[in-house]
Amino acid sequence: MLLITCPFCGPRPELEFGYAGEAHVVRAQDPRDVSDSQWTEYLYQRSNVRGVHAERWRHAHGCAQFFNALRDTTTDHFVATYRIGESRPDAAVEAGR
């Protein structure tokens, strides 16, 4: 069971959380402006990273907040967790190397 650090509550066991898919998949400000293929990409295309993956979690049985995390998909180790709206902390990735 993973140990996940909620940016609001601290480290908590995985079973308090729900996974919520890839992070930083941007919904267009006005979806009318985007093409069918762009919208299809938004709906269905995901990066499926081998390595550090930005993803969303929700502390469902805790503060109920969504947040973002960087997790290495090859080791399951979390590099960082950060709040929605904050940019991807790639410095943490570098520091972790």
Place this chain on the structure above:
Amino acid sequence: MSQNFRLPTGGRVNRGKKISFTFDGRRMSGLEGDTLASALLANGEHLAGRSFKYHRPRGILSAGPEEPNALVGVGADEGHYSPNLRATQVELFEGLVAESQNRSPSLRYDWAGVNNLIWRFIPAGFYYKTFMWPRGAWTKFFEPRIRAMAGLGRAPRAPDATTYAQRYAHCDVLVVGAGPAGLAAALAAVQGGQRVILCDEQNELGGSLLSETDATIDGAPAARWLSETIAQLRAAGSLQILARTTAFGYFPHNMLGLVERLTDHLPGVAGQPRERLWQVRAKQVVLAAGEIERPLVFPDNDRPGIMLAGAARIYASRYGVKPGQRAVIVTAHDSAYRAALALYQAGVGIAAIADVRANPQGGWVDLARKAGLPVRAGCTITGTSGRLRVSGADLAPLAADGTVGASERVSCDLLLMSGGFTPSVHLFSQSRGKLVYDDALGAFVPGTPAEDCWVAGACRGVSLLSEVLADGFAKGASAARAAGGALVPARGFATTHAPATGGGFAGALPHGKNPASVRAFVDFQNDSTAKDIKLAISEGLRSIEHIKRYTTTGMATDQGKISNMNALGIATDVLARPIAQIGTTTFRMPYTPTTFGVFAGYARGDLFDTVRRTPVHHWAEAQGAVFEDVSLWKRARYFPLAGEDMHQAVARECRAVRAAAGIFDASTLGKIEVAGPDAAEFLNRMYVNAWSKLKPGRLRYGLLLREDGFILDDGVIGRMSDECFHVTTTTGGAARVLTMMEDYRQTEFPELKVWLTSTTEQWAVIALQGPKAREILAPFVEGADISHAAMPHMSVVECRVAGVPARLFRVSFTGELGFEINVPADYGRAVWEAIFAAGQPAGLVAYGTETMHVLRAEKGYIIVGQETDGTVTPDDAGLSWAIGKAKPDFVGKRALARAGMGEGVQRKQLVGLLTDDPQVVLEEGAQLVADPAQPPPMTMLGHVTSSYWSATLNRSMALALVKNGRARIGETLHVPMPGRVIRVTITGPVFYDAEGIKLDG
């Protein structure tokens, strides 16, 4: 039977406490401190089981968790029966009842032993070939027979009568294994001021020290050092000792699963759990899991009486048991000499020590020679004799070039073997740590760890006792430091012990015989032989993972404990590639078999899953309602009167609602309070409908899509005030909808000032439906005018009902005049009962979900999840009227504009179906075709989504999704069913009161 093979002295058994038990119905005795295996050996019993495939007689091979042969069923009754327990790990207790497995009618005479005669026809992977040829033989011939033969033990025939506990724990340092390395690690970690958990699978801590009779540590005999060290650890206070506790799995982020066996060894203890699951999260882990001795692979190396040399020594020195009278020892490793000496001192005659090495010397070898034991260097074994017990070993000289000379039969009743030791890297490998092959050791050892863990002692290839202790202490100190503890200086342990040991062999011994005619077992449990592994390679399997699966070597409970290295040794010979290049197979959890019970824990019976009951539940129960499960809820399905079946009850309930009135428990509907200055804007962006202009006091049917444009949920939404909406969802969709709303609120629209609160369990919802609903309800209402003029269809008012504050909805899911009365849940039953009683003179009946389904289907109202399946758009369901066309955006809007979602595409649309024969009720899910005479596969045009007998129409009716359905209204389609074809006519989806007049009573 008396314990004829019990030594007069020695061992850790309690000679003052005799214990009686039965094995296959025979009464025997042992001593406190025995395992079932040691007690059987004390009684001269080696034959303990039959092998998996060939049903060969098998004896006790080992003294630990690696035991592949002596698998027994234990339990005096079916409620306490466990199959496939390793006799080497079953603690003896008074009254223990054990039976052998995989034999019929008895262990000594087993009819399936015929497999041992036809073995040439059932080599590795033979069953894969039966899939292919002869055609049809698999299902008719092989599969039933293989199925009947498969498996070892049998499942218990009664539910488990015991209970299981579960616990979470946190610690700074978890030490797995309490042998010398683990004990030293625990000493260091405690000294570093850390909270430590020390676990060991055996009943006593000590590991190899429990059978150590020669060495001293820091001046004390090993046994005394052990007891003093345990006392010192117990006194520390910051350490928790878990004996009888197996660490079976290493999970991510340093969580380990442990199973503690609590009461299996304590007969007569009632009311306490059998086992406890520990889920331990450790800051640092020290693995001190020890090592496992390797068998040697030679022809007929599996007869009862053939044992691992180290196991025989353990039986003699720890349990005071003499495993035989006359032993032959075959070895590639010095440690077998130590075993030979120990047995010799215990009175076992040593007929020969055959060492496959040309020139073994030094250490234990010299001691054995000095004692006059007959050592044959450069000697191999080419076969054995004996049926239910080994009676002889064929020893032959082995030349340096590998040629095998003429063999000589040496008689014996005990044949010991040692191919060296394999470090127990199971947990390290489970943690995804990388293993590296150590050429000098001839073994895989832990390399770079993937978790915060340290590996100490024999499980990383350290074998000398003083080095094991020092290594354990150093790793314990490192773990403590890494966990934030104090710096602990390294220390050494002064040991006197007999000289170091060396040697080792992996693979199959040369035997000089025709390889096709011998069976040399690599994996005893799975009956896979050296020949099987060669066969797999010759059939083109190259990866060790493929070889493993084809031959089943190392599968099941073995998990690489005894067979891995020998299989690799054979593969490396055949493939002519070094072991390091071949690699090893993956170690799977659990380390040893683990009961299902301990995983189920408390989640049994009533606690298996959450049951949600409405405030009206117990009233419905008292009325004799029949319930159905809807997500976690129990919902009243119908209320049968005496003698009624479901169809009669539902027909009566339907007629009553249409003619007078019905009362229905809708409390399970999901409810979300959406509040805040931007509540309307938030709903605009979530739901397809327009909300800005909905006035307080009005209701609207809301439709929610996923971002891909397909219907996710629906429900009636009331505007309680400018800034507050009462949103309802489907029963099953409540959590899903709230999660989705929270997602958008937090991540896409954080600028909106809106709050979401689940209020599902705050409100009891009483639906009162039918032409007489208003007259029944009116006397209970205070503070509101519920006349049609003041309170039209789709309006809401806050008032009191039966004296209780209420949100009163005028809404209908039946097509009749209707109200839904929301009252605080605690008052739900009182209000319900008051209304029910008052409505009796008017003909009010309680109705359930089945009637609700029929009534709404008569009106063509959809149920999400029944008429929709995740591929249905609003237009498909005939609901495009609900869409707020002027809104710039809502969830799913952009997707609806994609090609394929609307115009110009023949999508499946919601329609009604009437069968030509009004008595025929279609099956839900049935497929619709245009031409029933077409050859299969037929072109399917759609399927039935809902189908009922309608008491109102006095005929059957159905809803369906049909390709281009609305354009087909009036057409005839066909439903092909087994043995017949049903003709149906497509209609509109509304069967009752299409004008909606009845909604106003």
